[in-house]
Amino acid sequence: MHRYPRWPIHLVLVGVSFLMLIPFYWVLKTSVTGENIFAYPPSILPKSPHPFYYVDVWYYIPFARYFANSVAVSMIAVIANVVLNAMAGYALTRDFPAKAFVLLLFLSCMMVPFQATIIPAYLITGRLGLLDSYLGLALPQFSTIVCIFVFKASFDAVPRSLIDAARIDGLAEWRIVWKVMLPLAKGAIATNVILAFIWSWNNFLWPLIVTRSADMQTLPLGLARFLSYQEDTTGALYAFCIMVLAPGILLFLLAQKEFIRGLTSGATKG
Amino acid sequence: MAVASAVAYRPPRLARKRTRQAVLVWCFLAPSLAIFLLYRIIPLLWNVVLSFADWAPLRTIRWAGLDQYEEMLHDDVFWEALWNTLLFIASAPVGIVIALGLALLVSSEIRGRDVYRTIIFISYPLMTVAVAIIWRWLFDERVGLINYVARSLHLVDRPIQFLNSFVWALPSVIVANIWQMLGFYMIILLTGLQNIPPNLYEAAAIDGANARRRFWRITLPLLKPSLFLCIVIGMLNSFTSFDLVYVMTGGGPGRATELLVTYIYKLGFSQTRFDYAAAVTIVFFALLVAIAWMANRLSGGNAGAVETD
Structure with a gap:
């Protein structure tokens, strides 16, 4: 059964890997040479690479400011997201009246894409006086249904006897959550942190709507703006691209397992 | 007391x-x-x-009945955006079929499969704005890699203006979208494949079923929930690919790549027509629910849904 040759599989997979990676290579090459912006034919290998475009980025745009904004918004979103989801996930492990209704509500909210809410979401954020602020940028991401279910599954796996033992020892409910449940849900927390971070870090549409001042732009906005007034005429655009992508790739490689678990938790039924 | x-x-x-x-x-x-x-x-x-209203910021709200919907009927841009959105959705199964092939390949016991998985998946979690800029650059008419390869292989005589062409712009954006989503579909399908009990295959092999029959009779039916999840998420993603279109083409040339999402955004935030944008959003959402319902019916029940209890 296992006697078929392996090399055709490798051949296909190497080919696909090549297709997946070549775009990165092309941009990386442009960012260190800039040569084929004007010249045809482009060279396959970079000729005389130099780091100057990476320096240019800091002069063309307030990169540090964009980066700090992105970090601030993501931090707020991640912390709030983990706390709120853990609380809601814990609540869903208990029996209470109207539980079925809450579950139904959550599941139907899942079907409402954020893009279908932008007009009122903008008006609501305006009423709250949060336009153009970190809080306003992060607020819609304070809770995510997928992660609530990740937490619920994780809490459900905690043995009932452990909770009862803690209760007999006289621990208050919130202390049971804090001392017993959360330490056992480290996997869920890691999954939630990485998902929330990536969602917030990559988010483009909402910052585009909510931010007004140049000071509040996040990295994706900065990137799009840079493109719109520089066009493709400088290698700095691609250097900027690489600088924005690098942290994401690094983080993903470090936390691939948690990330994939978060994405597949919906697929594997519970 | x-x-x-x-x-x-x-x-x-x-x-x-x-x-x-x-x-x-x-x-x-x-x-x-x-x-x-x-x-x-x-x-x-x-x-x-x-x-159902006639309203703009700083104006009093007025009942407008079905005026907005009536306008939509005569709005060419709306119909074009709707058509483009449907084409975009129709492209999701293409990505899923490719991903299914890849998932089958990387689930076989070959050396370095984790590396392959990581490489194929890595484009998914990346910032879509940056991905859009990368693909803009690849599709560039003067010095883009794709035109360079096509010209070197003598497939075309003159460079194709992919993103400025009424014919090519939408397919180009769709290619970039599939490139980014491929790894995601693959991971979902891979998880589904790994949940199929191996003894089913062994039993089928003993019964003399060949590889093709095993695929059609065991793999595909048992993979249904994962496939359904891929279709739902792929559809949602196609509905909401704002970033990619906004950065790669801005809806152009003309309105060749205008999607409902980008049209809603433009109506709301460049033309400040919140009332009409809301009406388009309602149609957008109704379409989404209708397609999700259809997919659910076709898959026969609540396959792929998050188990609630």
Whole structure:
């Protein structure tokens, strides 16, 4: 059964890997040479690479400011997201009246894409006086249904006897959550942190709507703006691209397992 | 007197514990519910109200009946955006079929399969704005890699202006989208494949079923939930690919790549026509629900849904 040759599989997979990676290579090459912006034919290998475009980025745009904004918004979103989801996930492990209704509500909210809410979401954020602020940028991401279910599954796996033992020892409910449940849900927390971070870090549409001042732009906005007034005429655009992508790739490689678990938790039924 | 009555009517211990627990549960749920109310439920209802109204910021709201919807009927841009959105959705199965092939390949016991998986998946979690810039650059008409390869292989005589061409712009954006989503589909399908009990294959092999029959009779039927999840998420993603279109083409040339999302954004935030944008959003959402419902019916039940209990 296992006697078929392996090399055709490798051949296909190497080919696909090549297709997946070549775009990165092309941009990386442009960012260190800039040569084929004007010249045809482009060279396959970079000729005389130099780091100057990476320096240019800091002069063309307030990169540090964009980066700090992105970090601030993501931090707020991640912390709030983990706390709120853990609380809601814990609540869903208990029996209470109207539980079925809450579950139904959550599941139907899942079907409402954020893009279908932008007009009122903008008006609501305006009423709250949060336009153009970190809080306003992060607020819609304070809770995510997928992660609530990740937490619920994780809490459900905690043995009932452990909770009862803690209760007999006289621990208050919130202390049971804090001392017993959360330490056992480290996997869920890691999954939630990485998902929330990536969602917030990559988010483009909402910052585009909510931010007004140049000071509040996040990295994706900065990137799009840079493109719109520089066009493709400088290698700095691609250097900027690489600088924005690098942290994401690094983080993903470090936390691939948690990330994939978060994405597949919906697929594997519970 | 008041104190005495409070003491007298104190509920039995068990009931009090119940109440306390219910209070706790609702306190834990409240913040999340508030967020969903604020950014999911209320916006949906608000959209409905706005879509029947005549309103702009700083103006008083006026009942407009079906005016907005009537305008939509005669709005060419809306129909084109709708058509483009449907084409975009129709492209999702292409990505899923490719991903299914890849998932089958990387689930076989070959050396370095984790490396392959990582490489194929890596484009998914990346910032879509940056991905769009990368693909803009690859599709560039003067020095883009794709034109360079096509010209070197003598497939074309003159460079194709991919993103400035009415014919090529939408397929180009779709290619970039599939490139980014491929790894995601693959991971979902891979998880599905790994959940198929291996002894089924062994039994089928003993019964003399060849590889093709095993695929059609075992793999595909058991993979149905994962495939359905891929289709739903792929569809949602196609519906909402704002970033990619906005950065790669801005909806152009003309309106060749205008999607409903980008049209809603433009109506709302460049033309400040919130009422009409809300009406388009309602149609957009209704379409989404209709297609999700159809996919659910076709898959025969609630396959792929998050198990609630």
